[in-house]
Amino acid sequence: MSNIPADLNYTESHEWVRDNGDGTVTVGITDHAQEALGDLVFVELPEVGKSFAAKDACAVVESVKAASDIYAPVAGEVVAVNDALDDAPETLNADPYGEGWIFQLKLVGDDPAAGLLDPDAYQRVVDDEA
Amino acid sequence: MGSRTPLYDAHVALGAKIVPFGGWDMPLHYGSQLDEHHAVRRHAGVFDVSHMQPVDVTGAAAKPYLQYLLANDVNKLQAPGRALYSCMLNEHAGVVDDLICYYLEPGRYRPVVNAATADKDLAWMHDKASKFDVSIKRRDDLAMLAVQGPAARSLAEPLLPAAVRAAAMALTPFHAAEGDGWLIGRTGYTGEDGFEIMLPAAQAGMLWQGLLDAGVAPCGLGARDTLRLEAGMNLYGQDMDEATDPLAAGLGWTIAWQPPERNFLGRKALQARRDAPDLPHCVGLLLEGRGVLRAHQQVLLGDSPAGEVTSGGFAPTLERSIALARVTPAAAAAGHVAVDIRGKPIPARVVKPPFVRNGQPKLEL
Secondary structure, three states, X not given: OOOOOXXXXXXXXXXXXXXXXXXXXXXXXXXXXHHHHOOEEEEEXXXXXXXXXXXXXXXXXXXXOOEEEEEOOOOEEEEEEOOHHHHOOOHHHHOOOOOOOOEEEEEOOOOOOXXXXXXXXXXXXXXXXX | OOEOOOOHHHXXXXXXXXXXXXXXXXXXXXXXXXXXXXXXXXXXXXXXXXXXXXXEEEOOOHHHHXXXXXXXXXXXXXXXXXXXXXXXEOOOOOEEEEEEEXXXXXXXXXXXXXXXXXXXXXXHHHHOOOOOOOEEEEOOOEEEEEEEOOOXXXXXXXXXXXXHHHHHHOXXXXXXXXXXXEEEEOOOOOOOOEEEEEEEHHHHHHHHHHHHHOOOEEEOHHHHHHHHHHOOOOOEOOOEOOOOOOOOOOOHHHOOOOOOOOOOOOHHHHHHHHXXXXXXXXXXXXXXXXXXXXXXXXXXXXXXEEEEEEEEEEEOOOXXXXXXXXXXXXXXXXXXXXXXXXXEEEEEEEEOOOOEEOOEEOOOO
């Protein structure tokens, strides 16, 4: 059973989004995603200062199996990236919702949950894949 | 649903992630592919390779038949118990499959072919046997386990049948011992010491559990792939196929040109290509920039296309990305190339495989 914290929002492409309450959100990949990918061995982080529209590919994670794009869940500008993942991509497997965060976006719009799935809706996405 | 090996339920009970592979439902990993890889390099791991297809070729003409069928020469197997790696070619010298052929006794050989190609291979073998007095029989009654790693043989020893134990422990590499319906080869696909064991399917569960109880790690197809890549070994369907001849796949060393009168399938086509000046080279690549090499990425020399990655990935032992690639002679000679990774040229060094043998890196990082 994959872990889907109740205080986060989600995308159909398996990113999670945490509202930091200050006009920024933190983004990572879900427990389900890290488990499906297998051992992560490489992360290509976005550049700080770059802006993305919602659903733009903005980062890449590579597992022992394959490369996967990470999409911006909402429109915004990258204000921070988790450089620690460069040397320790396995953190994405070990702690996907904590130390394994990937980047932070400063929102363009006002709604940090615009177009996102709540935990129940994301659970249904995961169930449908099983 | 694919075919299932006698150990399928044991894999599921261990929490394996099961994936389709060559028509079979096989374990990809049991939690961490990286941990399984390291277990084989440092201690011992066991793979269920029962999807591989042993075939018994028997009869008075078994030897001349195999000398016609295979690009390597079974005449090199001068004593029973010896094994030979070979390609099986079509008339155009394309690789129908690669296999290991065990010589069991005069008039009895056992080639072991790949799972995904087994039906095609058997049809091919039957088709080419019409002029020979041979019988060709699939051994679907056998299971096959590969136990690999520096501690593999000693941990397997007490689990081998008494009738064949001493002979198995005395084997030198690429030799095999047979007894009680088991065939134990000191062979493998990881670059480590170990055994590949064929045994009656009904006994597979006992051997599997015995190995786990002895501390041998269960390993899936994922680790099998990273281990063979580090060992510089080709994977059929990825590094070569029917559109590739063995010269273009870095397998020239497996072609027995002598004696010249041995007329094996594909020989004529191969001979015509043998001296071509533009014959591609098969090389290893070590990625010097950041990223992961993957099959089908383009190799660049300067700004120009100079070949293709055939197998690539992350090498857990080296903690770097490596690949096997088919490149132009100029790229092979250049020593340094680039690989197009998502539109960016990332520098890579040309190296000679293997990358890792017996737990040790074989190149400067």
